[in-house]
Amino acid sequence: MGSDPSRLWRTATYAVPLAFLALFFAYPLLSILERGLRADGSLASPLGVLTDPLTRDVVWFTFWQALASTALTFAVGLPAAYVLGRFAFRGRSVVRALVVVPFVLPTVVVALAFLAVLPAGLERGWIAILIAHAFFNVAVVVLVVSTFWASLDRRTSEVAATLGAAPARNFREITLPLLAPSLAAASSIVFLFSFTSFGIVLILGGPAYSTIETEIYNQAVRIFDLRAAAILSIVQLICVGVAVWITLKLEAFVVVGAGPRSERDVLRKPRTSRERGLVVGALGLLAVFLGVPLAVLVERSIAVGDGYGLDAYRALARPTSALLATPWEAVWNSLLYAGAATVIAVVIGGLAAFAVANSTGPRALDVLLMLPLGASAVMLGFGFVIAFDRAPIDFRAAPWIVPVVQALVALPFVVRIVAPTLRAIDERQREAAAVLGASPGRVRREIDLPIVGRALAVAAGFAFAISLGEFGATVFLARPDTPTLPVAIFRFLGRPGEINAAQAYALAVVLMALTAASIFAVGRLGVRRGWV
Amino acid sequence: MLRAEEVTVRFGERVALAGATLEVARDEVVAVLGASGSGKSTLLRVIAGLQRPDSGRVLLDGEDLAPVPPHRRGVGLVFQEHVLFHHMDVASNVAFGLRMRGDAGRKIARRVRELLELVGLHGFERRSVATLSGGEQQRVALARALAPEPRVLLLDEPLGSLDRPLRERLLEDLEALFRELRVTALFVTHDQAEAFALGDRVAIMREGRVVQVGTPDELWAHPADTDVARFLGLANVRDGTVVRPEAVTVRHIGAGDGGDGVVESLVRHGPTVRLTVRLDDGSQLDAAVTSLEHPAPGERVSVEIDPAGIVRL
Numbered sequence: 001m002g003s004d005p006s007r008l009w010r011t012a013t014y015a016v017p018l019a020f021l022a023l024f025f026a027y028p029l030l031s032i033l034e035r036g037l038r039a040d041g042s043l044a045s046p047l048g049v050l051t052d053p054l055t056r057d058v059v060w061f062t063f064w065q066a067l068a069s070t071a072l073t074f075a076v077g078l079p080a081a082y083v084l085g086r087f088a089f090r091g092r093s094v095v096r097a098l099v100v101v102p103f104v105l106p107t108v109v110v111a112l113a114f115l116a117v118l119p120a121g122l123e124r125g126w127i128a129i130l131i132a133h134a135f136f137n138v139a140v141v142v143l144v145v146s147t148f149w150a151s152l153d154r155r156t157s158e159v160a161a162t163l164g165a166a167p168a169r170n171f172r173e174i175t176l177p178l179l180a181p182s183l184a185a186a187s188s189i190v191f192l193f194s195f196t197s198f199g200i201v202l203i204l205g206g207p208a209y210s211t212i213e214t215e216i217y218n219q220a221v222r223i224f225d226l227r228a229a230a231i232l233s234i235v236q237l238i239c240v241g242v243a244v245w246i247t248l249k250l251e252a253f254v255v256v257g258a259g260p261r262s263e264r265d266v267l268r269k270p271r272t273s274r275e276r277g278l279v280v281g282a283l284g285l286l287a288v289f290l291g292v293p294l295a296v297l298v299e300r301s302i303a304v305g306d307g308y309g310l311d312a313y314r315a316l317a318r319p320t321s322a323l324l325a326t327p328w329e330a331v332w333n334s335l336l337y338a339g340a341a342t343v344i345a346v347v348i349g350g351l352a353a354f355a356v357a358n359s360t361g362p363r364a365l366d367v368l369l370m371l372p373l374g375a376s377a378v379m380l381g382f383g384f385v386i387a388f389d390r391a392p393i394d395f396r397a398a399p400w401i402v403p404v405v406q407a408l409v410a411l412p413f414v415v416r417i418v419a420p421t422l423r424a425i426d427e428r429q430r431e432a433a434a435v436l437g438a439s440p441g442r443v444r445r446e447i448d449l450p451i452v453g454r455a456l457a458v459a460a461g462f463a464f465a466i467s468l469g470e471f472g473a474t475v476f477l478a479r480p481d482t483p484t485l486p487v488a489i490f491r492f493l494g495r496p497g498e499i500n501a502a503q504a505y506a507l508a509v510v511l512m513a514l515t516a517a518s519i520f521a522v523g524r525l526g527v528r529r530g531w532v
Numbered sequence: 533m534l535r536a537e538e539v540t541v542r543f544g545e546r547v548a549l550a551g552a553t554l555e556v557a558r559d560e561v562v563a564v565l566g567a568s569g570s571g572k573s574t575l576l577r578v579i580a581g582l583q584r585p586d587s588g589r590v591l592l593d594g595e596d597l598a599p600v601p602p603h604r605r606g607v608g609l610v611f612q613e614h615v616l617f618h619h620m621d622v623a624s625n626v627a628f629g630l631r632m633r634g635d636a637g638r639k640i641a642r643r644v645r646e647l648l649e650l651v652g653l654h655g656f657e658r659r660s661v662a663t664l665s666g667g668e669q670q671r672v673a674l675a676r677a678l679a680p681e682p683r684v685l686l687l688d689e690p691l692g693s694l695d696r697p698l699r700e701r702l703l704e705d706l707e708a709l710f711r712e713l714r715v716t717a718l719f720v721t722h723d724q725a726e727a728f729a730l731g732d733r734v735a736i737m738r739e740g741r742v743v744q745v746g747t748p749d750e751l752w753a754h755p756a757d758t759d760v761a762r763f764l765g766l767a768n769v770r771d772g773t774v775v776r777p778e779a780v781t782v783r784h785i786g787a788g789d790g791g792d793g794v795v796e797s798l799v800r801h802g803p804t805v806r807l808t809v810r811l812d813d814g815s816q817l818d819a820a821v822t823s824l825e826h827p828a829p830g831e832r833v834s835v836e837i838d839p840a841g842i843v844r845l
Contacts (some may be wrong), residue, residue: 432676433603436603
């Protein structure tokens with residue numbers, strides 16, 4: 001049945017994504033390596049940068065803030081994960097859906113929310129960074145752990161209890177070991193996100209606190225030491241590579257370890273008043289932690305003197321000294337870029353998902369497609385700047401480069417949403433269609449595509465939201481006269497004065513609303529479980 | 533009409549089919565009966581074109597099907613777990629094969645209605661298949677397979693995933709349907725009752741081979757070997773002979789009156805009671821008793837065998 005159109009299609013599914021990744025991912029990365037390891041045309045030791053005490057401080061801070069952020073995220077998320085993983089109650093699925101909201105918010109918006117809510121003196125510094133990371137990542141802990149918890153057979157603990165295990169002992173010796181894979185997976189994901197976090201650290205860290213990621217930006221954009229930026233990128237790449245490798249190992253472990261029970265058999269209504277209190281308390285605290293910063297952000301955007309008004313929003317239509325365009329033009333740019341990035345990401349990612357899901361395809365593609373996830377947006381942006389700085393591709397003269405880099409950031413998410421759906425299609429569905437007279441191409445059109453259509457739509461929504469909020473790569477590449485929303489917000493923050501701050505808040509609210517709208521549109525399509 | 537010749541399929545070390553040969557005549561329903569792992573499902577997949585045989589061939593109306601891909605074979609297949617298209621409603625599922633054939637819209641609609649009526653699902657057109665019960669899903673799967681008027685209908689344990697009462701009802705419906713439509717069908721099952729109820733002839737498969745084919749009566753009267761006899765539920769096999777349980781008469785006798793053995797156990801199967809008697813020489817003999825007056829376990833009995841009930845293998 002290996003007819004020619006089928007072979008052509010199969011080749012395209014991996015050849016197109018591979019070509020895209022080679023040009024826009026491998027080539028920029030190699031350019032960084034070259035820039036970092038060579039000076040004046042010959043090999044040069046990177047030791048000068050590596051042994052610099054500043055580098056040491058930056059790497060050390062990156063590590064410990066990521067560890068501390070992970071710990072704080074668990075402290076905030078675990079109680080909610082427990083009640084969502086053990087109890088059935090009205091609104092449970094709504095809670096699970098709402099928890100995702102901070103995670104999909106652009107980091108610039110999160111940073112501004114904490115700038116708004118934290119008391120003066122605390123609003124910049126390591127404490128602010130940790131809290132913002134916990135806010136951003138708590139969804140990972142709550143969803144990953146509670147989903148896993150809800151798959152653990154309640155009777156395992158009940159058996160242990162009949163054998164004499166007291167509740168604390170039961171938790172320590174039965175529940176915790178069973179839960180371990182999900183805890184490991186969630187913590188490695190949170191660690192990775194905190195480690196590569198850019199917007200939050202750049203805005204909330206102030207001049208005193210810098211991670212590898214923000215230091216690459218400082219060296220490249222503020223100090224113009226491209227070689228130091230390149231060497232730091234290599235350090236980042238190695239750290240992230242190790243972390244991604246561990247994450248993938250752990251994820252494979254989680255899939256194996258997941259219990260076979262369905263949630264219906266495991267969850268039960270809270271019975272005692274203590275259990276009801278636990279549910280209300282854990283979710284109430286989470287609601288305050290997640291809700292208040294966003295509410296204060298909105299409040300600050302409409303604060304005028306002692307009262308309220310829409311002055312900051314009205315000012316968005318007027319030219320400003322902070323930008324070479326009006327803020328509304330930045331909104332328009334963002335929508336345009338994100339739309340284009342979504343098309344690219346869905347086409348390339350969709351093809352790649354077919355290749356990844358096809359068991360006969362090259363296995364390495366799977367890993368290769370996950371790499372942009374780990375390579376960090378700042379590194380991509382920086383890589384583009386040094387790789388595409390002259391004809392035929394000069395990033396200054398090629399506005400399409402912004403959607404391309406945004407699509408690259410969104411690509412792993414698209415593949416991760418679409419590929420499992422494709423894999424989950426029962427082979428016998430295809431067989432049933434074939435026996436009823438559908439040719440291989442027709443089977444793809446009638447069976448694979450409609451089933452995957454919903455996943456593609458969900459992926460498009462996520463790709464749009466990610467591109468809309470993309471900051472780390474875009475900040476390198478967006479031209480001054482065509483800023484995107486996050487870039488415009490950042491520029492406003494760099495300017496002193498009440499009105500600039502108010503406009504930054506207003507733009508952050510607009511960005512939050514647009515992101516929420518695209519995710520909501522996705523939610524309407526009936527996505528029950530997020531991609532995590 | 534349909535003929536599978538010496539079909540062999542290997543999965544690595546495991547031999548799924550070892551030269552299976554089977555023939556189905558026009559308008560005949562052949563039931564393939566075998567234990568799990570006997571290769572019966574693989575045989576269906578080979579006929580449907582979903583599995584390439586390592587050797588042997590499949591002929592349909594004299595044409596060798598080897599070069600014909602599944603979508604051009606014109607066979608209908610009903611899977612055990614229904615395998616409905618969950619992204620389509622009931623009508624679209626049934627219409628699928630008709631659309632693939634290129635039928636016109638109005639013709640498709642008429643045929644879909646006709647088939648849903650036939651399987652007793654009138655008015656289910658716009659229902660989502662996820663809302664159907666197991667039995668209803670099976671009916672849709674059957675309607676979907678029948679819609680394009682396949683040359684041969686293949687059914688792979690179509691009732692296997694349903695519970696017992698439902699299975700019995702669907703079995704009756706299938707019987708009536710087959711009689712009415714005069715279909716050529718190959719029906720795979722591990723259930724003797726299903727095979728005997730539906731098959732004009734029954735083929736018994738073991739270890740990748742068809743070991744015996746015949747009408748239910750022929751099989752029951754002359755099982756090919758001891759394994760077939762045991763598989764059909766003829767328990768009293770020894771030294772190349774089979775004693776039919778219904779030919780064994782068992783009588784309760786008082787203490788000290790001699791007798792032949794002791795009743796060991798007793799199980800009721802519908803109208804008959806099956807008694808297992810431990811004979812004094814240590815061997816076992818099964819007897820089928822229809823009377824309500826039968827000996828109880830532990831009681832001593834005398835045994836009589838009607839010579840007509842002894843079959844030499």
